[in-house]
Amino acid sequence: NAGVTQTPKFQVLKTGQSMTLQCAQDMNHNSMYWYRQDPGMGLRLIYYSASEGTTDKGEVPNGYNVSRLNKREFSLRLESAAPSQTSVYFCASSPGGQILGYGYTFGSGTRLTVV
């Protein structure tokens, strides 16, 4: 099973450029998430989608937009990249609801550098 697949794995952008990070899961999970992780720090939630058709802001949403395209896919868009958005981006999914004890499954990450 592929689990959670993220593309691209690496990207270098110039300040002001835009790009979309893609994420797809094949586990029939309801909830999907985008996190960023800066060096030496934990993960911070950017946006999440509790179920198909809904999206909500997380802790650090500024500068990002998301689209829950269908149950499988959840994309993250940077409209005008800034050096402060240099980070590792992880997509994750979970069954959703009150299924306790399951946790999240993460993709392998996108390493983004904005110069």
Added chain:
Amino acid sequence: RKEVEQDPGPFNVPEGATVAFNCTYSNSASQSFFWYRQDCRKEPKLLMSVYSSGNEDGRFTAQLNRASQYISLLIRDSKLSDSATYLCVVILWPNAGKSTFGDGTTLTVKP
């Protein structure tokens, strides 16, 4: 004060040692707790869930203390392969977005 706090370490221990990490959380309404393992530049992977009654998986034991609002992870008979960063996660259900990750505790097991 951070919502979830972990001692960043690093913890440097010899093979075979027993090591324990704690993670404190501030929201008493938190309902789900997990330990994740993250290897350098890789994605976090679920190590184990943490239940009120405590749970064990081989050399790993997780405990939850609701009264004092902390979770713990005990690793017995440490292996070189246990070297990693250990992240605790605290979740407020049913709002799946209300998850908070600790910044991680780094463990290095040496021969």
